[in-house]
Amino acid sequence: MTVWMEDVYRQYKPLLFTLAYRMLGSVAEAEDIVQETFLALTQSGVEDIHHLKSYLCKAVTNRCLDTWKSARWKREQYVGEWLPEPLADGSLENDPLQSVLMEESISYGLLVLLENLSPDERAVYVLRTALGYDYRAIAEMLDKSEAGCRKLFSRAQQKLDGAGEGLQVAVQPERSKRLVEQLIAAMSRADAGALVQLLSQDAVLITDGGGKTRAAIHPIRSDQRVVAFLTGVWRKWEKNVQIQVVSINGQPGIVVTAEGQPTRVINVVLNPDEDRIERLYMMINPEKLKHFSL
Incomplete structure (x- = not known):
C-alpha cells in the first residue's frame, strides 16, 4: 500500500466503518466491507476520482445493499430474536475520527429499530442522518431520483416512529448510567422490589443467543417477568464473573465477563415519560461477541 493510500485509509476508515455498521448492525461484516472497498480502490484508477469521500461512501453503501440481499435467508433461518452486534466505544479510541463518531453516536435502541426498515430506506436514513448528505447526493449514490429518496426517508421516519412507540432511543449517558448502576445493585441483592421500581410496567427484555447458547426464543414482557428472569440469571452469574x-x-450498558472474555452484553432503552427502563437487549450469542473488545 502506497503512502498516499495509507493516508486515505486512515482518514476515511472510521467514517466508512460507521456507515457500514449502521447499515448492517454487524461489526464483522462492516469491517469486511471496508477492507473490500479499499482493496478495490487500490486496483482502480484513483486519479480519475474527483470526490473521493462520496465515491467511497457510495461503494460501501452498494456493498452493504448486496450483503443485505445475500444474507436475507440467514435472517429467516435465525434461531430466536436477531439483535445487532453491540460496539464498545473504546474499540474506536485509536481512530483519528473518534471524537466525530462519538458526537454522532447512534444508540443501540435506534440500531434495533433500524431493522424495521427496508435496505433502501435504511441506506437513505443513515446517509441523511448520520453522514449529513443532502438528497441530491444520496440520489446520486443510490442511482435514484431525489424525490424518490425524500419519499424513502419519510417512509423510514414513519416506520421508526411507529416501531419505537415513543421510546427514548436518543443517547443519554448520564441518565442511563445512573439507572444501569441501580439495576446492577438491585440484581446483586436479588431485590425484586427495587428492580420493579427501575422498570416500566410494560418493560420488555430481548435476548439473542442465535441458537449457539441458551436464550429466550421470544421477548420477555412485563416488569414482573423481566424481574424474574434477571434475578434468576444473577444466581448463575454471581460466581466467577465480573x-x-x-x-x-454511545451510552452506558452492562458487560459480564468470565476469564476476561465477554459473555453477556446488556443495553437499555429508557422510557421518555418516567425515570425507568423500558427495554433491555441482552446479547449472549458468542459469534456476535467475538469482536466486542473493552
Missing part, C-alpha cells in the same frame, strides 16, 4: 458498566454505542 460485571461492569461500559460505554456501548
Whole structure:
C-alpha cells in the first residue's frame, strides 16, 4: 500500500466503518466491507476520482445493499430474536475520527429499530442522518431520483416512529448510567422490589443467543417477568464473573465477563415519560461477541 493510500485509509476508515455498521448492525461484516472497498480502490484508477469521500461512501453503501440481499435467508433461518452486534466505544479510541463518531453516536435502541426498515430506506436514513448528505447526493449514490429518496426517508421516519412507540432511543449517558448502576445493585441483592421500581410496567427484555447458547426464543414482557428472569440469571452469574458498566454505542450498558472474555452484553432503552427502563437487549450469542473488545 502506497503512502498516499495509507493516508486515505486512515482518514476515511472510521467514517466508512460507521456507515457500514449502521447499515448492517454487524461489526464483522462492516469491517469486511471496508477492507473490500479499499482493496478495490487500490486496483482502480484513483486519479480519475474527483470526490473521493462520496465515491467511497457510495461503494460501501452498494456493498452493504448486496450483503443485505445475500444474507436475507440467514435472517429467516435465525434461531430466536436477531439483535445487532453491540460496539464498545473504546474499540474506536485509536481512530483519528473518534471524537466525530462519538458526537454522532447512534444508540443501540435506534440500531434495533433500524431493522424495521427496508435496505433502501435504511441506506437513505443513515446517509441523511448520520453522514449529513443532502438528497441530491444520496440520489446520486443510490442511482435514484431525489424525490424518490425524500419519499424513502419519510417512509423510514414513519416506520421508526411507529416501531419505537415513543421510546427514548436518543443517547443519554448520564441518565442511563445512573439507572444501569441501580439495576446492577438491585440484581446483586436479588431485590425484586427495587428492580420493579427501575422498570416500566410494560418493560420488555430481548435476548439473542442465535441458537449457539441458551436464550429466550421470544421477548420477555412485563416488569414482573423481566424481574424474574434477571434475578434468576444473577444466581448463575454471581460466581466467577465480573460485571461492569461500559460505554456501548454511545451510552452506558452492562458487560459480564468470565476469564476476561465477554459473555453477556446488556443495553437499555429508557422510557421518555418516567425515570425507568423500558427495554433491555441482552446479547449472549458468542459469534456476535467475538469482536466486542473493552
